[in-house]
Amino acid sequence: MKIAILPGDGIGPEVTRQAVKILDVLAAEGLRFEREEALIGGCAYEATGHPLPDATLALARRADAILFGAEGGFQYETLPRGLRPGDALLAVRKQLDLYANYRPIVTFDALLDASPFKREWVQGLDILLIRELTSDLYFGEPRGIEMRDGLRVGTNTMYYDEREIARVAHTAFQTARRRHHKLCSVDKANVLEAMELWRTVVDEVAVGYPDVQLTHLYVDAAAMALVRDPRQFDVIVTGNLFGDILSDEASMLTGSLGMLPSASINAQGKGLFEPVHGCAPDIANQDIANPLASILSAAMMLRQGLNQPGAADRVEAAVRKVLADGLRTRDIAQPGTEIVGTEAMGDAVAAALRANAQ
Template sequence: MKVCVLPGDGIGPEIVGEAVRVLEALRADGLKIEMENALLGGCAVDATGEPYPAATQKLAREADAVLLGAVGGPKWDSLPRPQRPERGLLGIRKDLNLFANLRPAVVYPELAGASTLKPEVVAGLDILIVRELTGDIYFGEPRGIEERNGERVGFNTMIYSESEIVRIGRVAFEAARKRNRRVCSVDKMNVLETTQLWRDVMIELAKEYPDVELSHMLVDNAAMQLVKAPKQFDVVVTGNIFGDILSDEASMLTGSIGMLPSASLDDSNKGMFEPIHGSAPDIAGKGVANPLATILSAAMMLRYSFGDEQSAARVEQAVRSVLASGLRTGDIWQEGAKRVGTREMGDAVLAAL
């Protein structure tokens, strides 16, 4: 299996480096995997002038999977929008047709106290957010900033086709069949016609999955319920912008955004795997970033793109063992635990593996 490795910007190279060490250890045990690095984001802009250069496109298209760190930072915020690092991220998602974003929010028993919510509210939490990733207001046209009646006006288009809704809905229903058979579809149908269509299509699609319970929730209520009673959810399916916001909110239920992996898949399970957090330029180069979300993203890669459940489970169990031993990076540290850095956490996962 060929993996395109994109360390990216900020803490990206540090956290990806630890995930690569885990994959190299598995390779020494017989995992057939090849890895090759390429540039994406701000580092690509600095080297080539483009956030998603042609050489990266070629490697990503030829690979069986992509492992990504994070992109962006204040250094590039003043660039023209087409050159900003985030355009590279949107570009590779669109180029590889990665329409299904899977973001699990799991509270490990040892980290229940790290959440800002009461432990009894989050203990045992296991939510899967399925976010549509290549449509919605992030990609809709027309878009821009122009002058109207003597003042500047910004505009974006929220748009979904029936086929886009059906294919992400199928991902959610199929995922629910492997979990607790419940799907909550999140929309804003009381205001937005786009999401009225979303709800209508989900209701029609649910007839093909009589074994899965479908419910609906408006996005503002969903945001509230995630904080009030998060364990009511099993699989949550929603559009691009709502999913972006809700999955970040869900991440904080777990104690740290540094613990959450993600998978972005096409219709053949080729995917890009990345932690959901950003490039954290304020701590870049200090050796304190939490690599566990990236390591867990590599486990998702083994499961979804490689079909290697055994190796994925090994990695996840290693992470659980390390947490059970009391090691913590700063973002998940609590009184009584041992604070470690990025490299030490990677060493501990390798030892547990």
């Protein structure tokens, strides 16, 4: 098993180091894999003049799975399109056709009081949001900023073809079958033609899954429902833009964006695994970032990317153990808990994993 490690920018290297610690514990126990690290994002631009060097893309293609940290930084926001750190991640998704993004929204019992929502609203919450990742406004053409009649005009194109919709819909229905046979598709079919096609194709795909209960919601109604009654949802499937927004909204149900992992998978089962919190440059290199989303992303990589479900279960159990023991990073701190730094949290999860050696 070959793992590409792409730490990236901001807090990416710090949190990725903690995930690698966990992988090293498993390797010491006999799990065989090799890992290779490469530059991506702003650090790659600084070193090579491009956020996605050819060597990094080649490594991503060779690897069985990719563990990604974060990309970005305030200093890169004025770079031309194509040279910004975020363009590198978009390019990897497109080049490897990582069309299905899995974002689990799960509450930990030990963190229920860290959520801004009432305990009884979020206890036992387990939602899986599947976001289409390689089309929509992020990739549609035409796009850009131009002058028209003396005015600056910005254009982005919401684009979907029926094949793109159908394949992510099949993925969502198959996932719902493995869970509780409930799927909610989120769109804006009452206003947008691209979303009208989305709903039509999802309904067509649904014919092949009579055992899955399908519902539809407009995105504005879905945003409201997520905060009014989140436990009504099991699997949600939606487009790239809406998935980006709704997954961040849903993250606050759990108490912190720093707790959420994700996986982006292609048709061959190859995946890129990353925390969803972004680069957070304002807290980078201060040993205060929460590494648990990165560690949980490594667990998703073990389960979905490397077919090691037992190892994934153990990593997740180790995370639950340190939380139950009262350890917290600053973003999830509660009265009576012990606040620790990034490195100390990674060490604690590694220790819990060793203690639970099989």
